[in-house]
Amino acid sequence: MKITKITLGLATITAIFVTGCAIAQKTYSEESLGLRKADIYTEKSTVPDKTDYTKTPAGTSTKIDRAFENAPPMIPHDVEGMLPITIDNNQCIMCHDPAVAASMGAVPVPKTHLIDFRPKTSLSQSGRIEKDGKIIVNTSDLKLPAQKNLGHLAGARFNCSQCHVPQSDTKLVVGNNFKADFREKGEKNSSNLIKNIDEGVK
Numbered sequence: 392m393k394i395t396k397i398t399l400g401l402a403t404i405t406a407i408f409v410t411g412c413a414i415a416q417k418t419y420s421e422e423s424l425g426l427r428k429a430d431i432y433t434e435k436s437t438v439p440d441k442t443d444y445t446k447t448p449a450g451t452s453t454k455i456d457r458a459f460e461n462a463p464p465m466i467p468h469d470v471e472g473m474l475p476i477t478i479d480n481n482q483c484i485m486c487h488d489p490a491v492a493a494s495m496g497a498v499p500v501p502k503t504h505l506i507d508f509r510p511k512t513s514l515s516q517s518g519r520i521e522k523d524g525k526i527i528v529n530t531s532d533l534k535l536p537a538q539k540n541l542g543h544l545a546g547a548r549f550n551c552s553q554c555h556v557p558q559s560d561t562k563l564v565v566g567n568n569f570k571a572d573f574r575e576k577g578e579k580n581s582s583n584l585i586k587n588i589d590e591g592v593k
């Protein structure tokens with residue numbers, strides 16, 4: 392009886408020991424590390440997900456909720472043939488200019504896009520920024536011009552795709568749990584930046 396007990400005890404200890412060693416010795420290949428599960432020393436076999444933009448034409452697409460308050464909205468419709476925007480060809484304006492937007496059923500550019508927020512400067516012959524003949528090292532030191540509606544799109548807003556982009560329908564490797572706090576109703580799908588643009592500044 393006694394002997395059996397001891398033998399059992401020994402067997403248990405041996406089992407624990409063996410299992411312990413097995414855990415300690417478990418190795419991970421470099422390919423199994425990281426999110427893409429591929430050889431991390433070469434890009435050869437790495438194929439990114441296909442970019443898949445919406446094909447729904449403008450006028451029939453569904454607006455995408457803002458990522459956060461006054462985020463530049465994503466372009467919800469097809470932009471085939473509209474990009475890149477060039478000085479002679481900006482189709483976005485043909486639908487989104489406030490003068491025509493209503494008749495095109497498009498969202499007009501907001502008031503912020505009709506204001507020039509930049510201080511008036513020019514380029515010196517040496518290529519430096521100057522104002523009233525003086526070289527300016529840091530334009531942030533300059534007083535900003537009064538905010539006035541230009542009655543047309545501000546030059547700084549001409550290149551829409553600098554801020555507005557279509558959304559690719561792609562599988563997320565890591566989910567995004569970010570939840571935006573919108574302070575006012577309606578901000579999830581429209582903007583009111585002009586109302587609070589000086590927030591925290593003035």
Ligand code: HEC
Nearest residue numbers: 449450451452454464465466473482483486496497551555
């Ligand atoms: C043929 C007219 C037309 C053209 C051209 C066009 N859009 Fe649109 N756009 C619309 C319409 C209409 C909507 C509203 C959604 C819909 O009905 O498809 C819209 C929606 C948007 C929105 C979303 C607005 C919001 O409040 O969520 C953005 C941003 C946008 N367009 C940007 C652009 C940009 C940038 C270009 C140029 C690359 C462009 N659009 C070209 C008609 C147009």
Ligand code: HEC
Nearest residue numbers: 461462463483487498499501503548550551554581582584
């Ligand atoms: C420098 C970045 C920038 C550029 C360039 C720009 N936008 Fe915007 N856009 C924004 C931001 C930020 C907002 C949201 C805050 C606001 O109202 O300004 C916005 C808002 C919008 C909205 C939503 C309006 C609403 O009432 O909800 C439309 C439509 C739009 N932009 C179209 C355009 C088009 C068309 C162009 C090019 C002619 C353009 N934007 C150029 C940053 C930009």
